[in-house]
Amino acid sequence: WHKPVLFQISILLLAFADGLAALVGKRYGRHRYHLGEHVRTLEGSATVLVVSWVATTSLLWLGAGVNWIDAMLIGTLLAGLVCAVEALSLWGLDNLLIPLVGAVFLNASIQWTRETLLWHLLACLVALAVATVSQFKGYLKLNGAVAAWLLGYLTLGVGGVAWFMPLFVSFMLINWVGKFAGRVAARRLPP
Secondary structure (H helix, E strand, O other), X not given: OOOHHHHHHHHHHHHHHHXXXXXXXXXXXXXXXEEOOEEEEHHHHHHHHHHHHHHHHHHHHHHOOOOHHHHHHHHHHHHHHHHHHHHHOOOOOHHHHHHHHHHHHHHHHOOOXXXXXXXXXXXXXXXXXXXXXXXXXXXXXXXXXXXXXXXXHHHHHHHOHHXXXXXXXXXXXXXXXXXXXXXXXHHHOOO
């Protein structure tokens, strides 16, 4: 309550980022992906990412007095979170989750030091690399890769390496064992 600009950013994330994503996705969306029976588009998700970053960065810098480098770092991290929440939310829950996640993250992140923000950025990039490679290797579909990024970023960013490594090792072992078992079964079974 003592920082109304954080509430304003959270509401703008819902009003502009989510609203424009729906418009862009319906009008220009050519690259579709599915979450159950719900359809999203890469164009809509890119709109969420860009609009969230612009709204967060500009209001933090101009309205909250956060220096522009920290505002850009927070904007980058929050844009990724909002994009993931929007992509993974079913049944209109994004209308509740986007402002809630935005408010909680903003309230925490504006108190972080530059080193903490850079650690979170590194955690975000490491999780993005793992999720992207996993998708290209066929371990995950796009929505699974988004969920893996979100879980990986939060685990590494908040919990640190001690929490992330067991999660990462078990994920990789499960996939490697699954691929190996599939190859063994393919050789043993008749075509």
